[in-house]
Amino acid sequence: MTVEHVNGDQFPSGLRVLAVDDDPTCLLLLETLLRRCQYHVTTTSQAITALKLLRENKNKFDLVISDVHMPDMDGFKLLELVGLEMDLPVIMLSGNGDPKLVMKGITHGACDYLLKPVRIEELKNIWQHVVRRKKIDAKDQNNSDNQDKPHNGSGQAEGMGNSDQNGKLNKKRKDQNEDEDDEDDEDDHNHEDPTTQKKPRVVWSVELHRKFVAAVNQLGIDKAVPKKILDLMNVEKLTRENVASHLQKYRLYLKRISCVANQQANMVAALGSSDPSYLRMSSVNGLGNYHTVGGPGQFQNSTFRSFPASGMLGRLNAPAGLGMHGLPSSGMIPMRHAQNSDNTTNDQGKFHPALLPGSHSGNILQGMPTSLELDQLQLNKNITSISELPNTKDNTTFHVSSGFPDARIGFGRSTNPLLDVNNNPLFLEGHPQEAHSNKMFGNQSLMSLNSGSSSRLPDHGRCNDNWSSAVQSSGIQPNSFSLGGDYKQPTLHPGHLRDNLSTMALPIGNSPCDVSSLHPLSNRFQDPKADLQFQAVQDAPCRSNVMFSPLNSAVSINGDVGPLGQCLDTNKTFFHRSNEFDSLGQSNFVDHFSMKINEVQRSSMQASSNLKEGYLMGQQKTQGSYISTSVDSLEDLFMSSMVKEVRSYNLAFSSCQNAFINSFYTTLTIIVKNLLNLFNCLLLWFRTKRRKFSI
């Protein structure tokens, strides 16, 4: 961009502007006005096209003007994306001058907010934003997205008119007549080198972002200051201001996620209103996730965060979290408590809380019906996510765990075609004995989920299934399982998991189930990740490593299949999470996992573990036709599980799920799955009620 020094009424010509507006009249008008200002204009009526253009060449444009009201994408969304990806100044344009909207524009990072009909005087001033931004960067100031505004307000050595103008621009601009631009103001400052100096744009790659998130988590989200983050990251050519602006965006992102998560939690809570604990959990989850992030050694959480930042997590977590949160939230809580690592794993972690060790699970159980719904929801979500992503399994598993093993089972299974409903029956058989049976149910559902998911995901899915089932059965807060630990290089292969499962000696005798479930998880992350899961499972001294499939084996060792399952689940979640994050919390997870596993073992009964295994196995096997059969069996299972302690499983499971789910899948997968699950669960639940625990 060539910036000519301005004298008098002149302004920089050649400014390259991208104008986006779905209204052709306005767009043409805008284009003409901009051309009259001697800017280079590119117009498009589609936000998506605009993004494409911007992404093609980040240095092609200096400024973006976008309408707020657009059919294909919300203007604010576009604003965010542009700010995050390209860091270009964006001016919002709207026919609505409502202060709330203006505020929204500002919080989303808009440089300015213009009202329609747009006038040429206003457009003549927009170059200020570009110049100012460059200047600010050059000055190495830690400015937030609103940096322009403060500068505007403070009249940064600009002409009075400009300052005033900016000040006015910052405020809601209602009266356009007042917008007398002062082009006469000396703009020498603005035309300084900063204008022409184009600082090389920092591209926040996934890797870089991970480091950033790790650093933030290490410092604690509240105490994270750009300087320290920069030091921790230790990346060359990264300036403090880069970090500062990125931190700002990250914070905004987190806030949004938490709102969404809270909403989700609330929604879930609403569904599971009967279960107060659930509600609490949900909310907790929503919050917990974030909290967990800050938690010590909560890589997982941070990883999650990083994901969102990466844009991936955000999506995944949000939807998954939502679904999961609802249910898992309860699980999450325990998770958090149980192990920080667990928590970190969620966003998913939220789910884990659902599994809250013991106490929570009780609640969860209570809210079974509701939780079932929730689970269903989650399952659905999970399912959706699973189906979509290999990781989706997590979702399904997630539900299962979160939902309550019993309730979930029904749901998870039914919802997930993959889920082996059949598993459930198997599970039921083995299960009935103990309280764990409940868990088993959960496991079953988990398994079904897993299986379901696993079937989807060749290997990854397995992990998930196993995971969920493991979680359930273990009733441990698998969260603690610290899937992260599993991250260690995946030594375990899905096959291992299977073996583990079989070792579990599940009555069902579905050895492959576990593995399959785990796989889904791993799939998500990619093979290495899956391995990690497996590995983690194996690695953990306790069965925790085994979580996924190892859970089974581990469980057998301990006799508590449940915990393992949960662990697996958690591990899975962790795994997934960690995978995504680059195994930030691997070590953490592992530790947690083992811890969890131990816990699980303790808490879960042997029988239950067995059941789980069987369940898991069953799940895997019956992946295909589970829904129908599982539904029935689920009901039975459900019933029994309801009676028994599900908590531990739930907790573990949820925690695991949380970990996994969060990391995985996009929201869609999860949501769909959850919904399916929910429906299934409800169905089962009703049936169960009628049947009266005929198991």
Add this chain to the structure above:
Amino acid sequence: MDVVSQLQKQFIDFSSSLYREGYVDDQFSQLHKLQDESSPDFVVEVASLFFDDAEKLINSMARALEQPCVDFKQVDSHVHQLKGSSSSIGALRVKNVCIAFRSFCDAQNREGCMRCLQQVSHEYTMLKSKLQTLFRMEQQILAAGGSVPLE
């Protein structure tokens, strides 16, 4: 020359009446200022775009309001867009009706919306015919060899 000056006078009278009656406002004259050698038909272009767009919007609104279960959000979004374009072109009356229309949409008042829709439609039709007359006059002046007087 008489013809031209006569036409010009007619044009000015008509144009002022439009402003006086509130069919168009200052923004419309701004559009004229943007018209120059590089874009001699700018105003006509913008107006045509507006007409097409407005017609589409009005039709969509009508369809939406005819539904047994009215989606007010949809209607509101159409109205918002129409408001935006009408204000961009300087169609004052249309814009004002849109503002009222929006409040009815917020209140989910179907009757009110229907009334506003009719009003909008009416205003739009009037504006269209008036502008078309105006443009025709301009053409006549130019054809007669004169130049279009600016407001």
